[in-house]
Amino acid sequence: ATWFFMHSAQSKPVAAPQIAAISKQPAVFEPLLPAFVVNYNQNGRQRYMQVNITLLGRDRADLEALKVHMPVIRNNxxxxxxxxxxxxxxxxxxxxxxxQKATASIQEVAHKELGKVVIEQLLFTNFVLQ
Structure with a gap:
């Protein structure tokens, strides 16, 4: 009986998930230049952090539109x-x-100014503490 129900002519094959419809566009990387340098005072000693950042998005036009707001993004x-x-x-x-906080900060500016988050991630391509 089980074989009959599983292999009957009236049963339709189960549709596979439509992966092609969900697939993402290729990654687009946009470096933020120059690198960020931040000074710290820890226990009376001068310290600094230098960070190189690259943005990961999927739409080159959106990343170009985001560049207009780069002064606000860099300030934040x-x-x-x-x-x-x-x-x-x-x-x-x-x-x-x-x-993660930096990613959220840029996504917030992008959403406010462009109506969408534009970037998936912010990547640290170099991170130096001294």
Whole structure:
């Protein structure tokens, strides 16, 4: 009986998920130049952080439109970076948390100004603490 129901002529094959419809456009990378340099004062010693950033998006035109708002984006990132605890940034967890906050900061500006988040991720392509 089971064979009959599973192989009857009236049963229709189960449709496979439409992966092609969901697939993303190729990644587009946009570096933010120049690198960000932030000074810290930790225990009476001068410290600094230098970060190179690249944005990951899927639409070149959207990334180009976002460039108009780069002064606001850079300002927000400098303020975010300078407000961090230097000791926290020394750990991979602290760096990842900062990366996520920076991504959210740019997505917020993009959503406010362009009506969409534009970038998927912000990537640290170089991260130096001294």
């Amino acid at each position: 990132l400098v303020m975010l970076f300078s407000g961090q605890d230097f000791a926290t940034l020394a750990s991979p967890v602290g760096q990842e948390m900062l990366r």
